[in-house]
Amino acid sequence: MSTASMARGVVTPQRTVINAGGTRARIVSPTRPFLGRCRVPAVSSFVGTSLETSKSVAFARRLVGQRRQAGKPNGLPGRCMTVAAASYDYDLVIIGAGVGGHGAAIHAVESGLKTAIIEGGTMGGTCVNRGCIPSKALLAASGRIREMRNEMHMNSFGIQVGAVNFTREGVAEHADQLVKKLRGNLTNSMVGLGVDVLEGEASFVDANTIKYGFPGRTDVGGQVTAKNIIIATGSVPFVPPGIEIDNETVFTSDDGVKLKSLPEWVAIIGSGYIGLEFSDVYTALGSDVTFIEAMDQLTPGFDEEIAKLAKRLLIDPRNIDWHTGVFATKVTPGVLGEKPVEIELTDKNTMEVIDTLEVDACLVATGRAPFTKGLELAHINVETDRRGFVPVTDKMEVVGKDGEVVEGVYCIGDANGVMMLAHAASAQGISVIENICGRSNVLDHNSVPAACFTHPEIAFCGLTEKQAQEKADAEGFNIAVAKTSFKANSKALAELESDGLAKMIYNKETGEILGVHIIGIHASDLIHEASNAIATKQTVQDIKFAVHTHPTLSEVIDELFKSAKVGVAEAAMAK
Numbered sequence: 001m002s003t004a005s006m007a008r009g010v011v012t013p014q015r016t017v018i019n020a021g022g023t024r025a026r027i028v029s030p031t032r033p034f035l036g037r038c039r040v041p042a043v044s045s046f047v048g049t050s051l052e053t054s055k056s057v058a059f060a061r062r063l064v065g066q067r068r069q070a071g072k073p074n075g076l077p078g079r080c081m082t083v084a085a086a087s088y089d090y091d092l093v094i095i096g097a098g099v100g101g102h103g104a105a106i107h108a109v110e111s112g113l114k115t116a117i118i119e120g121g122t123m124g125g126t127c128v129n130r131g132c133i134p135s136k137a138l139l140a141a142s143g144r145i146r147e148m149r150n151e152m153h154m155n156s157f158g159i160q161v162g163a164v165n166f167t168r169e170g171v172a173e174h175a176d177q178l179v180k181k182l183r184g185n186l187t188n189s190m191v192g193l194g195v196d197v198l199e200g201e202a203s204f205v206d207a208n209t210i211k212y213g214f215p216g217r218t219d220v221g222g223q224v225t226a227k228n229i230i231i232a233t234g235s236v237p238f239v240p241p242g243i244e245i246d247n248e249t250v251f252t253s254d255d256g257v258k259l260k261s262l263p264e265w266v267a268i269i270g271s272g273y274i275g276l277e278f279s280d281v282y283t284a285l286g287s288d289v290t291f292i293e294a295m296d297q298l299t300p301g302f303d304e305e306i307a308k309l310a311k312r313l314l315i316d317p318r319n320i321d322w323h324t325g326v327f328a329t330k331v332t333p334g335v336l337g338e339k340p341v342e343i344e345l346t347d348k349n350t351m352e353v354i355d356t357l358e359v360d361a362c363l364v365a366t367g368r369a370p371f372t373k374g375l376e377l378a379h380i381n382v383e384t385d386r387r388g389f390v391p392v393t394d395k396m397e398v399v400g401k402d403g404e405v406v407e408g409v410y411c412i413g414d415a416n417g418v419m420m421l422a423h424a425a426s427a428q429g430i431s432v433i434e435n436i437c438g439r440s441n442v443l444d445h446n447s448v449p450a451a452c453f454t455h456p457e458i459a460f461c462g463l464t465e466k467q468a469q470e471k472a473d474a475e476g477f478n479i480a481v482a483k484t485s486f487k488a489n490s491k492a493l494a495e496l497e498s499d500g501l502a503k504m505i506y507n508k509e510t511g512e513i514l515g516v517h518i519i520g521i522h523a524s525d526l527i528h529e530a531s532n533a534i535a536t537k538q539t540v541q542d543i544k545f546a547v548h549t550h551p552t553l554s555e556v557i558d559e560l561f562k563s564a565k566v567g568v569a570e571a572a573m574a575k
Contacts, residue, residue, distance in 0.1 A: 001208050001299050009287075022240050033490075035486050037383070038309045042243075046494050047409050054217065055383065059127070064140050065147045067341065072144055072363065073513035078463070079437070080112045080113055080433075080437035080438075082109040083268060087227070088208065088225045088226050088227050089113050089116075089224045089225045089226065090113075090115060090116050090224060090225070090226040090227070090459075091108070091113040091114045091115065091195075091226065091227050091228060091436075092113045092114070092115045092116075092226055092227070092228045092229070092230065092433075092436065093115075093117075093118065093210055093224055093226035093228075093229050093230075094108075094115065094116070094117040094229075094230045094232055094429075095117075095118050095202040095210065095229065095230065095231050095233055095375070096117075096118070096119065096125060096231070096232035096233040096234055096413075096415075097117050097118075097119035097123050097124065097125060097186075097190070097197070097232075098124060098125020098126060098128070098232060098234050098413065098422070098425065099124075099125060099128070099132075099413075099423070099425055099426050100125075100232040100234070100277040100412045100413035100422070100425025100426050100428065100429050101117055101230070101232035101412075101413075101429065102117075102121075102124075102186055102189075102190065102426070103196060103425070103426030103427070103430055103501070104230055104232065104412065104426070104429025104430065104432060105117050105190060105193075105195045105359060105427045105429075106189070106193065107429065107430045107433040107434075108195075108433050108436075109193045109194060109195060111433055111436075111437050112553070113433070113436070113437075114198070115195050115228070116195065116196040116197075116198055116224060117190060117195055117196070117197055117198070117208065117210050118198045118199075118200060118202045118234070119197065119198075120199075120200055120201035120202060120212070120214070123181065123183055123186055123187045123197075124182065124183045124186050124187075124188075124394060125234050126234050126235065126236075126406070126414075126422075127286050127422040128178045128179060128182050128183050128186060129179055129183060130253065130254045130257055130450045131253065131257070131422070132422055133175075133178060133179055133182055134175040134178065134179050134256050134257035134258075135175075135278075135453075136283075136453055137174050137178045137179075137276055138171065138172075138174075138175050138257065138259060138281045138293075139280060139453050139454070139455075140170045140174075140280045141166075141174050141175075142171065142280065142284035143280075143284060143287050143455045145164060145166055145285065146283075146284035146455060147455075148161050148164045148184055149161075149164050153496060154537055154566070156496055158494065159543075166285070168259060168261070168262045168285070171259060171285070172258060172259040172260070172298050174257075174519070175257060175258075175259070175476070187441055188295075188508065198212055198220075198224070199212075199213055199214075199220040199221075200213040200220050200221045201213065201214060201374050202210030202374075202375065203374055203375055203376040203379075204229075204375060204376045204377065204379040204380050204382065204496070205223065205376075205379060206379060207229070207287045207406055207407065207408060207409055208225050208226060208229070208408065209224070209225050209226075210223065210224055210225075210226070210229060211223040213223075216563065218241060219373075223226045224574060226408075227408060228408045228409075228410070228436050229408060229409050230370075230410045230411070230412060230429065230432055231375065231390060231398070231409070231411040231412070231415055232411075232412050232413050232415065232425065233371050233375065233413075233415045233427065234370075234371055234413055234414045234415060234425075235365075235368040235369055235370050235371050235372075235413075235414035235415065235420065236254075236368065236371045237253060237254055237364065237368055237369070238250035238366050238367045238368055238369040239252065239364055239366070240269075240327075240328070240364075240366055242328075242329045242330045242331065242344075243269075243331040243364055243530055244330065244331060244332060244333055245328075245333075245364070246333035248260070248261075248333070248336060248359070249263075249333045249334045249335065249336055249341050249360070249361050249362065249364075250331055250332075250333045250341055250362045250364065251361075251363060251364070252363070252364050252365070253274050253363070253365060253380060255276070256278055259281075259540065260318055260338055262282075262285055262286070262287060263287060263336070263359075263360035263361035264287060264288065264360050265287065265288045265289075265290070265340070265359045265360045265361075266278075266287050266288070266289050266290070266359065266360065266361045266362070266363060267289075267290045267291075267292055267328075267343055267357060267359040267361070267362045267363070268289055268290070268291055268292070268330075268362075268363045268365055269292045269328045269343075269362065269363070269364050269365060269366055270291075270292075270293065270294075270364070270365035270366045270367065271291045271293045271298045271299050271300070272300065272301055272324070272365065272367070273301075273307045273450075273452045274298070274301060274365040275363070275365035276299060276310070276314065276451050276452055276454055276458075277315065277452060277453055278363055278365065279291070279314070279315070279318070279320060280314065280435075280453075280454040280455055283318045283319055283320060284455075287317040287319075289318070289319065289320045289322065290318075290320070290321050290322065290323070290357065290359065291315075291321075291322035291323070291324075292322070292323050292326060292328050292343065292345065292357075293322060293324045293325075293326075294325070294326065294327055294348055295324065295325070296324055296325050297324060298311055298315065298322060298324060299308075299311065302458065302460070302464075302466040302517075303460065303465055303466075303503070303515070303517045304464070304465065304466060305345070305465065305501070305503065305517075306458060306501070306503070306518075306519050309500075309501055309518055309519050310454075310458060313456060313499055313519070314456075315454075323345060323355070323435065325347065325348050325349070326345045326346060326348060326354065326355075327345070327348055328343050328345060328346075328362075329344050329345075329346040329353070330342075330343070330344035331343050331364075333345070334360070334361075336360070336361075339536060340358035340359060340360060341358070341359050341360065341361060341362045341371065342356060342357070342358055343356065343357040343358075343359065343362060345357065346355055349365075366380075367386075367456070368414060368420060369388055369402070370384070370387075370388045370389050370390070370414055370416075370417060371415065372384060372388065372390060372414045372415055373416075377390070379566040380400070380409060381400040381401050381406065382399070382400050382401065382406060382409075383401050384397055385417075387417065389416055389417035390411040390415050390416050390417075391416075392410070392411050392418065393405060394442050395410075395431070395435050395440075395441070395442060396410045396411060396428050396431060396435075397409070397410055397435075398410060398411050398430050402493055403564075404437055410432045412425050412428035412429045412432060413425030413429075416428075419445050419448055421450055423448065423449075424443075424445065424448045426450060427443050427468075427470070428443055431443045438487055443451050444534065446461065446462045446463065446514075446515075446534055447459040447462070447534040447535035448461065448531070449463060449524075449527045449528060449530075449531040450472055451523065451524035451527065453524060455495065456499060456500055456519060456520050456521050456523065457518075457521070457522065457523035457524045457526035458517075458518070458519045458523055459517075459518050459519075459522070459523040459526065460515065460516060460517040460518065460527065461515065461516055461526045461527055461530055461531040461534060462505070462513065462514055462515030462516060462530075462534055463505060463514045463515035463516070464505075464515060464517070465479075465481060465503075468505040468514040468515055469516070470508075471514070477507055477509060478507070478508040478509065478512075478554045479505055479506065479508060479514065480507075480508040480564065480566075481503060481504070481505050481506075482503065482506070482560055482561075482563045482564040482565075483502065483504075483557055483560070483563070484501075484502050484503075484559040484563060485498075485500065485501055485502075485559045486498045486499065486500035486501070486502075486520040486521065486556055487499075487500075488559070489551075489553060489555055489559075490551035491551045491552050491553050491555070492521055492553060492556070493522065494551070495521060497520070499520065500519050500520020500523070501518070501520065502516070502517070502518045502520070502526070502556050502557060502560045503516070503517050503518075503560070504517075504530070504560050504561070504564060506539075506540055506564060506566070508565075508566065508567060509540065509566070509567045510540055510566070510567070511539035511540035511541045511542075511564070511566040511567070512537075513530065513533055513534050513538070513540060515537065516530035516531075516534075516560070518556075518557075520556070521553065522553050522554075525553075526553060526554065526556060526557055529543075529554070529557050530557065539566070539574065540561060540564040540566050541566060543561050544561040544562050544564065546558070546561070
């Protein structure tokens with residue numbers, strides 16, 4: 001333990017390891033001298049077989065091999081300016097081990113930073129345990145059930161399918177097993193790369209000191225110091241006033257992904273990403289769905305043209321009805337199979353109660369709220385904004401009440417509210433590490449893609465057509481819109497999945513890509529070509545002559561780029 005650590009009363013950190021049998025073991029890891037590199041343990045200590053863990057193993061093997069060939073001890077060369085052990089325990093401490101914290105930790109180790117990550121809940125955060133991962137497992141299972149029960153669709157392939165049966169428990173178990181596997185793999189990758197995993201709820205003592213632990217427990221906890229600290233505490237479901245949650249008949253996505261029951265009639269409050277995905281699951285498994293949406297149209301937030309097509313493909317043909325322009329001002333839980341859930345609907349304009357619904361269950365999908373409880377932000381002169389988000393600069397630096405940057409303290413992911421997506425959090429974390437290492441980096445959030453994993457999928461990056469037009473009006477340029485349909489794509493036709501559209505909004509004079517929106521089969525995979533083009537600042541002219549494999553779905557994007565017409569140069573080429 002360093003002299004500075006002893007002076008501050010630092011408790012020796014404890015590392016948590018997941019053994020091969022799935023049991024947890026706590027290993028006391030004395031604070032070790034830091035010599036400008038990060039130790040990598042023996043490769044044999046890795047556990048897990050997922051791609052994520054395999055990458056970590058391969059990474060460690062490569063580093064160890066390089067160091068041995070150079071006649072140096074195992075570890076990383078000091079590629080990033082680090083601090084002396086006598087000053088701090090760590091170069092970096094990350095609060096929160098979700099996708100954002102995990103991404104930041106990996107890049108920190110790659111950059112030579114001595115790193116610890118503190119988690120007060122479950123490793124993997126919302127995405128792995130209660131969000132992205134289990135919901136995609138439910139969508140995968142229910143999607144197959146929907147397809148196999150579509151007799152006309154299967155007959156078109158020449159396939160005759162008998163009765164298609166499933167068990168709710170089996171579908172739920174598929175999601176649960178995936179969560180357990182990825183959670184273990186994520187933990188193992190952290191430990192395997194030499195990141196100290198510290199258990200406990202974290203709070204600031206000052207801008208370089210964090211204390212952590214659990215009330216009433218003495219087996220874990222302590223206090224550590226760091227040159228840099230990243231807040232990556234994520235978010236929790238937002239529940240509007242008047243809605244009573246019982247986690248059985250009225251619940252949020254946290255319990256929805258557990259699929260504890262399969263009600264005949266489910267009301268979903270909110271028709272954004274979360275609500276739309278759950279409607280896909282429930283209707284595929286035989287439930288009726290009613291959307292309750294405060295906005296005047298369903299699926300707000302999507303490009304208007306995409307939203308209209310989404311309604312035609314994902315809502316109109318299914319057992320779904322809706323109420324728009326209303327608030328669910330009071331929701332009273334029921335008893336499964338005995339007493340219905342009561343939902344009071346209030347007109348958003350007059351604020352008068354106009355109806356009461358009685359349904360079997362209600363999913364509250366009204367967005368998410370930042371989780372910063374217990375961080376003691378006041379100790380570093382920081383307060384959240386009116387919505388509870390931590391204020392940050394474009395480099396994710398935390399801003400204090402005085403408007404000045406709190407040196408060495410950053411916030412990524414849902415807690416800052418800039419873009420509430422798991423992969424955005426990871427990208428922000430990587431950007432922070434770059435800045436810590438003196439390599440100036442600002443993430444272009446317009447390049448970050450988003451996806452809704454319905455059947456068919458929706459994906460986009462950048463601005464909607466309406467937002468692009470507003471930008472053009474303000475800055476004095478013209479926009480153009482290119483579109484292409486999946487109905488002309490050979491692969492989509494072969495799959496009998498030709499419903500869909502791709503559109504691109506761009507600067508008509510310069511060819512700058514402002515936004516790309518896709519609805520159709522594998523839209524979540526196709527969007528990345530456009531996302532990367534925006535990130536690397538490629539124009540339509542730069543990418544329209546790229547070659548795509550035939551026949552593939554990627555040709556939808558190929559045709560989209562090729563159909564764009566840019567300024568005078570395009571006019572000259574046409575002649």
